[in-house]
Amino acid sequence: MLHLYDTASRSTRELALREPGKVSIYLCGPTVYGPAHLGHGRATLSYDILRRYLEWTGLDVQLVSNITDIDDQIIKRANNEDRPWKDITTKCEAMWFEAMDGINVKRPTDIPRATEYVDEMVAMIGELVGMDKAYVTDDGVYMDVESVDDYGALAFQTLDDMKAGGGDRVVLGADQKRHPADFVLWKFSKPGEPAWPSPWGEGRPGWHSECVVMSLDLLGEGFDLHCGGQDLRFPHHENERAQAVALGKTFANHWMHHAFIVDGEGEKMSKSIGNVSNLLDLIEHYDQRAYRLVLLQSHYRSPITLDQGTIDAAVTSLDRLDGFAARTAGIEGEPDTDVMAAFRTAMDDDLDTPKVMALVFDTARRVNVGLEAGDDVSGLVAAVNEICTALGLELSAGSDVPDDVAAKATALDQARADKNYDLADSIRNELQADGWTVETTKDGTSVRK
RNA sequence: GGCGACGUGGCCGAGUGGUUUAGGCAACGGACUGCAAAUCCGUGUACAUGGGUUCGAUUCCCAUCGUCGCCUCCA
Numbered sequence: 001m002l003h004l005y006d007t008a009s010r011s012t013r014e015l016a017l018r019e020p021g022k023v024s025i026y027l028c029g030p031t032v033y034g035p036a037h038l039g040h041g042r043a044t045l046s047y048d049i050l051r052r053y054l055e056w057t058g059l060d061v062q063l064v065s066n067i068t069d070i071d072d073q074i075i076k077r078a079n080n081e082d083r084p085w086k087d088i089t090t091k092c093e094a095m096w097f098e099a100m101d102g103i104n105v106k107r108p109t110d111i112p113r114a115t116e117y118v119d120e121m122v123a124m125i126g127e128l129v130g131m132d133k134a135y136v137t138d139d140g141v142y143m144d145v146e147s148v149d150d151y152g153a154l155a156f157q158t159l160d161d162m163k164a165g166g167g168d169r170v171v172l173g174a175d176q177k178r179h180p181a182d183f184v185l186w187k188f189s190k191p192g193e194p195a196w197p198s199p200w201g202e203g204r205p206g207w208h209s210e211c212v213v214m215s216l217d218l219l220g221e222g223f224d225l226h227c228g229g230q231d232l233r234f235p236h237h238e239n240e241r242a243q244a245v246a247l248g249k250t251f252a253n254h255w256m257h258h259a260f261i262v263d264g265e266g267e268k269m270s271k272s273i274g275n276v277s278n279l280l281d282l283i284e285h286y287d288q289r290a291y292r293l294v295l296l297q298s299h300y301r302s303p304i305t306l307d308q309g310t311i312d313a314a315v316t317s318l319d320r321l322d323g324f325a326a327r328t329a330g331i332e333g334e335p336d337t338d339v340m341a342a343f344r345t346a347m348d349d350d351l352d353t354p355k356v357m358a359l360v361f362d363t364a365r366r367v368n369v370g371l372e373a374g375d376d377v378s379g380l381v382a383a384v385n386e387i388c389t390a391l392g393l394e395l396s397a398g399s400d401v402p403d404d405v406a407a408k409a410t411a412l413d414q415a416r417a418d419k420n421y422d423l424a425d426s427i428r429n430e431l432q433a434d435g436w437t438v439e440t441t442k443d444g445t446s447v448r449k
Numbered sequence: 450g451g452c453g454a455c456g457u458g459g460c461c462g463a464g465u466g467g468u469u470u471a472g473g474c475a476a477c478g479g480a481c482u483g484c485a486a487a488u489c490c491g492u493g494u495a496c497a498u499g500g501g502u503u504c505g506a507u508u509c510c511c512a513u514c515g516u517c518g519c520c521u522c523c524a
Contacts, residue, residue, distance in 0.1 A: 165451025229524030313474035
């Protein structure tokens with residue numbers, strides 16, 4: 001069974017399932033006001049790997065990931081560009097999924113939009129106000145964090161500590177707030193801004209209220225896992241949790257947070273790669289699988305550097321794996337049990353994908369050796385394929401070889417047999433110029449693209 | 450100011466209190482090849498600095514320096 005690091009308890013523990021055979025996961029999705037960037041890629045790829053693995057083990061995964069389509073950023077951009085905010089959210093959402101498809105991230109099972117849940121949010125906020133755990137100020141409705149017993153569980157700090165450590169930081173709207181950490185549940189709208197009715201005045205829900213309502217509605221109380229980037233740990237996840245706890249509800253049982261993409265020296269990356277902080281740009285210029293491989297070769301809780309060198313190395317590695325796939329195409333069998341057991345052990349240990357990739361490369365090497373020796377490598381081949389499939393890493397055995405290209409390969413072999421090396425070299429150059437990888441094997445020349 | 454994380458060989462990036470290696474990329478040597486490519490075999494003074502604990506630390510503790518995240522929207 002999968003053991004995952006849990007942020008709240010700060011320990012690695014078994015991912016306990018509320019319902020046997022089923023996993024319920026909530027992943028904080030994007031705010032749609034711009035193109036998906038590299039960071040979004042790490043987020044979605046990390047959980048796509050988790051999701052695929054869970055499904056591979058036979059579990060029924062419900063993955064809810066929202067679209068935040070009400071937000072200050074959206075309004076800001078709409079005002080700046082003088083166009084309807086819905087125009088922005090619709091287009092950005094379409095681009096988002098284009099990028100997700102591009103990196104082979106499976107769609108969540110549920111994709112709730114914040115705008116579809118405003119009524120429920122208002123109802124929830126009303127409940128909190130009714131319990132006097134939320135209160136109205138000039139600019140909105142605020143959560144009273146001191147009414148929440150263990151507020152700070154994800155921040156690793158008590159409210160007193162936060163206050164004491166605040167130094168001379170400026171707290172927005174402090175004069176009307178009961179505690180500096182109180183956060184907005186409902187924001188009154190200014191004229192011209194998108195607005196929904198509420199008992200306290202027209203406005204829009206606060207970001208933290210969106211995710212609680214949607215997660216609890218679709219997954220129910222005590223769902224298994226809540227995930228997101230490390231920046232979301234506090235305040236976003238803390239505040240989601242605070243609202244649920246205040247309402248007397250059990251929230252997520254397990255918290256998973258992934259680390260960031262680091263580009264070392266800021267703009268250096270984008271300069272050398274081109275404007276590649278945009279995910280779609282990356283896909284356009286590089287093998288889509290490269291990013292997934294980079295992530296698989298490091299741990300999800302470690303920050304990683306993504307630059308030209310990292311991507312290039314991954315592309316080369318991929319070529320090595322594709323070569324393996326081409327060489328072993330047609331070899332079928334049952335996955336080697338030892339390799340598969342090692343795979344599961346590594347994955348169940350807090351998703352130790354670096355170890356898995358080492359296993360994959362090592363197994364591929366064993367296949368290459370075995371192939372040369374004429375051994376039966378079908379189990380090892382199947383294991384590599386099985387693992388790659390489980391992780392969403394699709395290997396390519398190459399495209400079909402057209403007749404004329406096959407004929408050239410035959411001619412190349414003939415030329416070599418005739419010791420006409422000038423002709424052989426020219427044929428090989430021709431094939432390579434057309435983008436074919438030409439490999440000499442003991443069975444003759446083989447080509448792949 | 451508070452909280453958290455991190456500094457590993459040319460690069461990316463795992464891991465561990467000690468006799469055996471992460472892995473990938475790059476480099477070099479070799480096998481194979483007509484030559485290459487691919488593949489295989491082999492090679493490299495690695496663990497920020499200074500203390501401490503220990504028979505022994507890269508791996509535990511403390512300090513220092515440096516990098517980063519969060520505390521305000523953020524994957």
